[in-house]
Amino acid sequence: MALSLTLGLALSALVIGIRPQVIVPFGLSVLASALLGSLLLPALRRWKAGQVIRQEGPPSHHKKAGTPTMGGISFLPVGLLVAGSWSGWDPQWLAVALLTLAYGLVGWLDDWLVIRQRSNKGLSPKAKLLLQVGIGLVFCGYLAWQGIPTVLTLPGIGTLSLGWLFWPLALFVLVGTNNAVNLADGMDGLAAGVVALVLAGLGLTAADSELAGLAFALSGACLGFLVHNHHRARLFMGDTGSLGLGGALAGLALLGDQLWALAWMGAVLVAEALSVILQVGYFQYTKRKTGQGKRLLRMSPLHHHLELGGWSEVQVVGCLYGITAVLVGLGWWHWAM
Incomplete structure (x- = not known):
């Protein structure tokens, strides 16, 4: 609770001090999301929408089985609706909102299958990836139709024209950010807090006021x-929330020419995804070479490696919050200069 309070105070200070014009949507989203979560919790318990914990995960997490999930439906609509009403239903808001809801729907389907089957297997990895890629292609088509510049802006370096290479990069960002947030959602408060900070960072560095308002509204909802x-969580966001947030982050970064900001400020999310890729790759490599696979980390993603090294959940989450806060601060400072 202390971590959540500290994070809330830090974000509120940023909003009030840097972009006071978005304090209303930010504050409304915080209050409405907290209230809707309180109303939703009893219903989810009645529906027996409890999380199924994977057996190969850390033993300390097994006691979390049965905690209500699908919490994404308690905060994603709030952030989107508050931002939409505040921006006058701006077309850019609509594009990011539809992208967020589309990815959130894929996550909801996965959560629903997990709950229905009472196992931790929802959508197959192949089906989930195909849906993620399909939605990403549609959004890329929208960007091309809008004539978005196919450039990558790097602060202190300049603007790089990517041409057709921009589109595979955009698709990679969309799918990659989706999965990175999903992987980070493995500890109480980790994904929600880190994403809240990154969204605030995107809001601070956004040139477009509508996109800034949307970023801060979603940050407040988180x-x-x-x-x-x-910790200890009474409600999990589930894939409904994590995939939806991944879509929101990628959509904001692509529309606002903020890919650099997303990569820098979201480095914890990047590290979470890379830890899984390296773990799987190293295991397969050593298995081919020696006939017996070896692990690079105690367990992936990275937060489980730290936990199995003796850190408590609160320590891991607090450390990753702190790293993200520093990266957001440095990124904003560099942008302001």
């Missing part, structure tokens, strides 16, 4: 969700 998701 913060309101932390009321129920901090």
Whole structure:
């Protein structure tokens, strides 16, 4: 709870001090998300929408089995609706909102299958990836139709024209960010807090006021969700929330020419995804070479490696919050200069 309170105070100070014009949507999202989560919790318990914990995960997590999931439906609509009403239903808001809801729907389907089958196997990895790629292709088509510049802006370096290479990069960002947030959602409050900070960072560095308002509204919604998701969590966001947030982050970065900001400020999310890729790759490599696979980490993603090294959940989450906060601060400072 102390971590959540500290994070909330830090984000509120940023909003008030840097972009006071978005304090209303930010504050409304915090309050509405927290309230909706409180109303949703009893219903999810009645529906027996409890999380199924994977057996190969850390033993300390097994006691979390049965905690209500699908919490994404308590904060994603809040952030989107508050931002939409505040921006006058701006077309850019609509594009990111539809992208967020599309990915959130894929996550909801996965959560629903997990709950229905009472196992931790929802959508198959292939089906989930195909849906993620399909949605990403549609969004890339929208960007091309809008004539978005196919460039990559790097602060202190300049603008690089990518031409057709921009489109595979955009698709990679869309699918990669989706999965990175999903992988980070493995500890109480981790994904929600880190994403809240990254969204605030995108809001701080956004040139477009509508995109800034949307970023801060979603950041506030994540913060309101932390009321129920901090250790020990009473509500999990599920794939509904994590895939939806991944879509929102990628959509904001692509529309706002902020890919550099997403990569820098979201380095914890990048590290979470890379830890899984390296773990799997190293295991397969050593298995081919020696006939017996070896692990690079104690367990992936990275937060489980730290936990099995003796860190408590609160310590891991606090450390990754701190790293993200520093990266957001440095990124904003560099942008302001």
